[in-house]
Amino acid sequence: MTEVIATNQTILVVGGGISGLTAALEAAETGKQVVLVEKRPYVGGRVTQLYKYFPKLCYPTCGLEINQRRAKMNPNLTILTMAEVTDIQGEAGNYTASVKISPRYVNDNCTGCGDCAKAVSAEFDDEYNYGLGKRKGAYLPHRMAHPQRYVIDPAILGTEDAEKAKTACKAGAVDLDMQEETVSFKAGAVVWATGWQPYDANKIQPYGYDRFQNVITNVEFERMADPNGPTGGKIVRPSDGEVAKNIAFIQCAGSRDKNHLLHCSRICCMATLKQTHYVQEALGDEGKSTIYYIDIRAIDRFEDFYQTVRENPNVSFIKSKVASITQNRENSNPVLNGVDTEGYHRYANEHDLVVLAVGMQPSVDKSSFPVDIVINEEGFIEPATENGGIFAAGCSSDALDVNRAVQQATGAALRAIQVVNRVAGTEG
Amino acid sequence: MSDLNTAMTERYRNSFLMEVEANVEEGEWVKMCMQCGVCAGSCPLGNAWEHTPQKLFMMIRAGKREAVLSSDAMWMCTSCYNCIARCPRGLPITHIMHGLAHYAKRLGLVPKNQPTQQFSQIFWDNLMKKGRVNELKLGLSMYFKDGFGQGIKNAMANKQLGQNMMKAKRMNAMEFFGGHGIKDTSGLQKMIKKAQEIEDAKYQGNS
Secondary structure (H helix, E strand, O other): OOOOOOOOOEEEEEOOEHHHHHHHHHHHOOOOEEEEEOOOOOOEHHHHHOOOOOOOOOOHHHHHHHHHHHHHHOOOEEEEOOEEEEEEEEEOOEEEEEEEEOOOOEOOOOOOOOHHHHHOOOEEEOHHHOOOOEEEOEEOOOOOOOOOOOEEOHHHOOOHHHHHHHHHOOOOOEOOOOOOEEEEEEEOEEEEOOOEEEOOHHHOHHHOOOOOOOEEEHHHHHHHHOOOOOOOOOOEOOOOOOEOOEEEEEEEEOOOOOOOOOOOOOOHHHHHHHHHHHHHHHHHHHOEEEEEEOOOOOOHHHHHHHHHHHHOOOEEEEEOOOOEEEEEOOOOEEEEEEEOOOOOOEEEEEOOEEEEEEOEEEOOOHHHOOOOOOEOOOOOEOOOHHHOOEEEOHHHOOOOOHHHHHHHHHHHHHHHHHHHHHHHHHHO | OOHHHHHHHHHOOOOHHHHHHHHOOOHHHHHHOOOOOHHHHHOOOHHHOOOOHHHHHHHHHOOOHHHHHOOOHHHHOOOOOHHHHHOOOOOOHHHHHHHHHHHHHHHOOOOOOOHHHHHHHHHHHHHHHHOOOOHHHHHHHHHOOOOHHHHHHHHHHOHHHHHHHHHOOOOOHHHHOOOOOOOOHHHHHHHHHHHHHHHHHHHHHHO
16 A cells, blocks of 8 residues: 655645656755656656757756656655546645556566566557557566656456566566555645647648558657667658658647647747757758748747758758648658748648647646646646646646746746745644 | 729728728638638649639738739639638638629629639529529520520530430420519519618728
């Protein structure tokens, strides 16, 4: 049974992505008691799935390593993984949260040796790689996962694989009788950091993400560019595994659109500009990138990043929202159809691979928040006084890049600290 | 050029966009266009006409009054609604196109030999006579719109079709003499006349 010791002076952080992790660490390092609840088996969220950051083109693993070390060293921080908040009752300074913890079937004796993964054979779509690759039924979600503990997929329970994993484990960490449990505990303030998800590209009917293999999303492209990813860092066409040399990026795929997301997702322009660097890095002058855009929104100090990409002769820009994608049946090449705004030329351009720069959508649907909270038209949390001691951090409050999400999370942590300080003042 | 055209030109001398907003059905949406080009790319007939919706909206904002109103583009719209379905800003593009066509017709600026507008006029005149469309006469009017010789040629070319339609009782040769209609033709004509007056007053008020 999981025990959580918490009081009205504890801060509950919901979501352990870069925003939640930051808020939790900032608060815990001021001496506050913090409980971090994360749905995935590890912390770090979608940042762990990025190859590089813009604008410095440095690796997210670097910052993650620092944060994970801070988390390991801090006695004030309790991390619950594979856990979801199902209910929050009460008011600022006195909340009671209910948390459902799913069984991991691996206890904390796990040394991360990987013998269980070697012993099992069934394979499943790897959610960490957005289904581009496969993983075993006993797995470590990714190399740097924190906590460094394997997970057993409930799908192998009752099969030979489960027994094999249990027998293989020398540390006695595999516990196939683990049950789902619900714990409830107190909290004085809540930092809500449930983050974002990529917009479902299947909904953008004219782009044929569901019909054409060589149409992928920007988050998938990010996995593809990563040397630790499913293709070993090779940019290839899913249809035939050939190297993709002529790549199109479609901006605002699902953003700024009445039929999809109303808001500008803000990061997709920079993400695409960054990804043209991946193409350049992988293929040199052989790799050509073409960006189809309505307008490039390289916010504030990123303008010079945009200008650098503009100067690259291997990257071209076409000012046009692509109307539809069709497929050349002979070679499975996607064909982009539209009219460009600078000159009104009609085009039907064939590419090897199309990357849809899909937008950011809040992870939690408007209707399924376990607590009363003010949400705007786009589904993001408003900074409203009615929210009491619940403060949004990161992408649950707006479409943000990592830098801004972290800044905002620090702000949310401070607000939460003020609430528990008031509680401390009255309780003495 | 009609008097109405002169009056409108005078009144909106500096802003064709304002003229469109005030007088064209759904015209107030034109300023919402962000020139992404999805309508132009989605139009199945887009390569068959000179001005796509995207281009027309930009021309309106650039004050190209003459070019917009005498364009045949809005007459080529087949109302497939692809543009409306895909427009990220939710502009009722098809309706704006029809609105522009209607306004151009009002001002007498439609290209004379534009076949869609010729058909529309013939259809309207046909309908107004009896309150029902007389398909035989409508077909004949279309055949003979470019003169007697061309009419005979057109009729001969479609002879088989006509005969088949008569055999299947889809067309009646007796319709040529009078033809069927509604009970109160003059009542309908009065209604339409009143509607015309209301619309004329609106345009006069705007001019």
